Amino acid sequence: MGDGATRSVLLVVGGGIAAYKTLELIRRLREHGLRVRTVLTDAGARFVTPMSIQALSGERVFSDLFSLTDESEMGHIALSRSSNLVVVCPATADLLARMATGLAGDLATTVLLATDTPVLVAPAMNVRMWTHAATQANVATLRARGVAFVGPESGLMACNESGPGRLAETDAILAAILRGLSPDRPLAGRRALVTAGPTHEPIDPVRYIANRSSGMQGYAIAEALAAAGADVTLVSGPTTLPDPAGMHTVRVETARDMLDACRHALPCDIAVCTAAVADWHVAPATQKIKKTADAAPPALQLLPNPDILATLSQPGPTRPGLIIGFAAETEHVLAHATTKRERKGCDWIVANDVSPGTGIMGGTENEVTLIDAAGCEHWPRLDKTQVAHRLVARIATFLQTPHPKPE
């Protein structure tokens, strides 16, 4: 499989107006250091030329099942097994039907029948062809056989009809390919934002308002996301923890700085807000406030801080696809956490009891309940790193299942 360190993709280009988008895909795959070999179907060749594919991929293009040259250089069986991933893009209704039935009348279908490597399919077709029971049955058959799908997306198509059937965006196909090439890194190609730690709200140049958050749970989640292949930005309030390896860490002090840093990290696919953000700040004095023997102690005028989780959760084009908040409570944990999920507009809430007796705040263990729109799931008391890995596994499963985006 493949050839040593260079990971390689065998791209099967089907017919359809979306075929021209594979040129950009090939360019992006090459930028990622991947070798791209292409099988062009007869129908695909009506939309893109072998010469443009060859120029971009730097490889000769395969198209003829019976070409003696191809057979002498590399047989179709060897070709089907020469890569780490076979990608069918665009996959037409006809190509899906032939794949599902096991037909092998041309080089593309022969390769798809003979391959022993994972297959990823990016369908593109008219909306009625996609929703037709025949196509849906073929898709179900292929999925059951382990074929992975990316898209199609909904939108206006070249045929002027609108609905599901449009080829997924190049970014989404690229990310799916990167994941397909690293099954042990299910979040490869995904961007994640994690907030962690407390915030410090200055009162004057030497004093501040803070809380007891250590940042440990947030750092553990950021590390677990990175280990699963995500491109992570960790926005951290002041902690004693070192910057974790393999991610971009942004250190901030106040809640307002934290919100700014989060906005800079958008767009992203996943946002996990574990930070214990101070609810209030004060307008800080520019000089140290002095004690005076005869005057009353100064009163602090508290002003509200922005709610980062609620801000990120507002509907809009940059809203992350999955937003997870935390609810540290000392009483009525589930009731408060459930209403918090709705109030803030996030997708999941991880609720925990931080009463002093639990030893959770500042400790190495956590006992949480995961709350989503469907209900609650209580997890046993676990190490914070185990909570992080379990949460990341849930995130990966969620993102692998297609979810319609709210309009």
Ligand code: C5P
């Ligand atoms: O409102 P409360 O602080 O209990 O909500 C907790 C959740 O909201 C956590 O996910 C926390 O990171 C987030 N939060 C925030 N910005 C705030 C307050 C809380 O992002 N100003």
